Amino acid sequence: AQRVTQPEKLLSVFKGAPVELKCNYSYSGSPELFWYVQYSRQRLQLLLRHISRESIKGFTADLNKGETSFHLKKPFAQEEDSAMYYCALSGVSGGYNKLIFGAGTRLAVHP
């Protein structure tokens, strides 16, 4: 079964501290992984995709197929990073390609 697990509901750090938001997935094929971010009172928006291998707003995420993980990292957190972060997996289910979300992790960055 396809599943995305974000084990932390809340991650609280101080400004300037490193951040790692954990994401583990279950999928039998080759998945596409994404991180979406939702700032307060705003819509969800794509943060980054594993196939792009890019860094957005200082965040990076590496797909580790051995550990089935796609953790989101940033070396120095900023207050404006405070938001809900959702890990998502795109895979084929029932003949269709669908996006499945984790439960989300709220990142709170304190001054």
Add this chain to the structure above:
Amino acid sequence: DADVTQTPRNRITKTGKRIMLECSQTKGHDRMYWYRQDPGLGLRLIYYSFDVKDINKGEISDGYSVSRQAQAKFSLSLESAIPNQTALYFCATSDSATAGNTIYFGEGSWLTVV
């Protein structure tokens, strides 16, 4: 990004009432989705449509129905609303012609059932 528009943005309705949430998009995408967001549960897929003649149930379709009136419009209906359908609802779109499965979300519709 106002390319995916949801109406209404906020609605309070009574138990047993019928309510419709509408979604329209100007992105020209063929795929449209309705998600529900609940605290601690993340986003769960209610229904999705890969083209005008294609409607599919998601994880939590019970109590909901949808209509894809045109490629640009996808509405979600609660025939008889109940309090546990109180949630934030998101419409989303994606383009099958684009590599990857990036989904673009609307701003959300807050629904409260009392």
